[in-house]
Amino acid sequence: MLYESTRSSRLQCDEFEALLKGSAEDGGLYVDRKLQEKELDLHALIGMDYRQCAYEVLSRFFDGIPEKMLKDVIGQAYDRFAVPETVRLVKVGPLHVLELFHGPTSAFKDVALTLLPHLLGCALKKEERALILTATSGDTGKAALAGFADVPNTDILVYYPKDGTSRIQELQMTTQQGNNVSVYGLKGNFDDAQTAVKKVFADQKFREELAKRKIRLTSANSINIGRLTPQIVYYFDTYRKLVREGCIKEGEKILFSVPSGNFGDVLAGYYAYCMGLPVKRFIVASNANNVLTDFIRTGVYDAGRPFYKTISPSMDILISSNLERLLYYLSGRNNEETAGYMRELKEKGSYRISEEMLKKLQELFTAECFSDEETSAAIRRVYETTGYLLDPHSAVGYAAAEKYLEEGVIVTLATASPFKFPAYVLKALGKEVSEEEFSNLHLLEEYCGKKAPEAISRLQELPVRFNKAIAKEDVKQSIEEYLEEHAL
Numbered sequence: 001m002l003y004e005s006t007r008s009s010r011l012q013c014d015e016f017e018a019l020l021k022g023s024a025e026d027g028g029l030y031v032d033r034k035l036q037e038k039e040l041d042l043h044a045l046i047g048m049d050y051r052q053c054a055y056e057v058l059s060r061f062f063d064g065i066p067e068k069m070l071k072d073v074i075g076q077a078y079d080r081f082a083v084p085e086t087v088r089l090v091k092v093g094p095l096h097v098l099e100l101f102h103g104p105t106s107a108f109k110d111v112a113l114t115l116l117p118h119l120l121g122c123a124l125k126k127e128e129r130a131l132i133l134t135a136t137s138g139d140t141g142k143a144a145l146a147g148f149a150d151v152p153n154t155d156i157l158v159y160y161p162k163d164g165t166s167r168i169q170e171l172q173m174t175t176q177q178g179n180n181v182s183v184y185g186l187k188g189n190f191d192d193a194q195t196a197v198k199k200v201f202a203d204q205k206f207r208e209e210l211a212k213r214k215i216r217l218t219s220a221n222s223i224n225i226g227r228l229t230p231q232i233v234y235y236f237d238t239y240r241k242l243v244r245e246g247c248i249k250e251g252e253k254i255l256f257s258v259p260s261g262n263f264g265d266v267l268a269g270y271y272a273y274c275m276g277l278p279v280k281r282f283i284v285a286s287n288a289n290n291v292l293t294d295f296i297r298t299g300v301y302d303a304g305r306p307f308y309k310t311i312s313p314s315m316d317i318l319i320s321s322n323l324e325r326l327l328y329y330l331s332g333r334n335n336e337e338t339a340g341y342m343r344e345l346k347e348k349g350s351y352r353i354s355e356e357m358l359k360k361l362q363e364l365f366t367a368e369c370f371s372d373e374e375t376s377a378a379i380r381r382v383y384e385t386t387g388y389l390l391d392p393h394s395a396v397g398y399a400a401a402e403k404y405l406e407e408g409v410i411v412t413l414a415t416a417s418p419f420k421f422p423a424y425v426l427k428a429l430g431k432e433v434s435e436e437e438f439s440n441l442h443l444l445e446e447y448c449g450k451k452a453p454e455a456i457s458r459l460q461e462l463p464v465r466f467n468k469a470i471a472k473e474d475v476k477q478s479i480e481e482y483l484e485e486h487a488l
Helices: 015-021 042-046 050-058 067-078 116-123 139-148 167-174 190-201 204-212 225-244 264-274 291-298 323-330 335-348 355-364 372-386 392-407 422-428 437-448 454-461 472-485
Strands: 002-005 008-014 088-092 095-099 129-135 154-161 181-186 215-219 254-259 279-286 300-302 350-352 365-369 410-414 468-470
Touching (some): 008 015, 042 050, 050 067, 095 392, 116 139, 129 139, 129 190, 139 154, 139 167, 139 181, 154 167, 154 190, 154 472, 181 190, 181 472, 190 472, 254 392, 291 355, 365 392
Parallel strands (some): 095 410, 254 410
Antiparallel strands (some): 088 095
């Protein structure tokens, strides 16, 4: 099947090239022009389990992968999860909470990043090697490192904002084992890291030099279709569970509340909607970096605003890359119009969509934003009333969902384990906080009577392997040094 760039219909490739390239040569993102022709049989999905549902979704995007091979890699990826159903749906107060954090790194990114290495393996030619560059605001980095560690014919370099993640998020990355991994703290915020990595991808001369050495430059960020498409699955899986449990009737529309920064998670829900999922609306939930809230309410995307470090650091983003794909579809798959908006963003730091597009946007999306104080209050309120512990990102989604209780059945996405942010959660609960992060982890375990995932609790025993801090201008140099060190 063919994918094309959001910015030019002339830049087309098959799914394997889209996987390996990550983004198109013009800086656009790969999209399927015929997305709305991929409608699933909702009734048939109701009787499936998660892995069967995953095959039905992914086979529509990667039809070049043989059926048995695709089913095998889905099984291999999800055997690594702590619960047999891969993701878990629980009732918390008046809402349904979709727990996406039962993978090996306790974050929703695992759903895609345990699978992506296998998909890339299907795409690579025998003589080729994949060089994966990833900018992360916290969770993507560790999930990508864990997924690609020691995978043959691959190397992965991760860039995270130094002092812009929780201590546990940072340790998850800097203690990563594997002979094919490297991690860099970048002096700046996530947008700086993301922009620096995008600049490398846009360097056609550098890509050509790598190609001569049989090295394919690609990404593990959600700009890669191999990251985005596996996330579609849990929207359909959630719906079938609600029907089977008698919470809704088949065909009944529901609402999803999604904590959002880079817009990839909620975009996967939009893809599910285009493929036939009955959705009344998506609630886009943001923290103080509320660029998405303002965009959905006004149609103006303005990245030229103060950047805030918050207690939900994975959402501390001002440039939401995946929004470009939504613009493409809202504009009626108009590549030229989409390219124009992206050009304005680069040159002016902002753009305004047409009134027609804004109307389409607001028919399906609404938005809310919350301060750190409001987020902490939500963590405390939910724990005191239900005994359920939310992390600071999931709490933003829960708080947003509470505003729409009268509109129908709402599912809010829980994107990370609360044990990844013990100091923030303890403080929200009104408890004393230690200066030592693992003391906070143990205090939180004692307070709530639950054990942290082993992969988190054992971090304090692991040696730090990576402690380089670099400027955003030095990303390309760090890649060249890695290649030289590894004789690639």
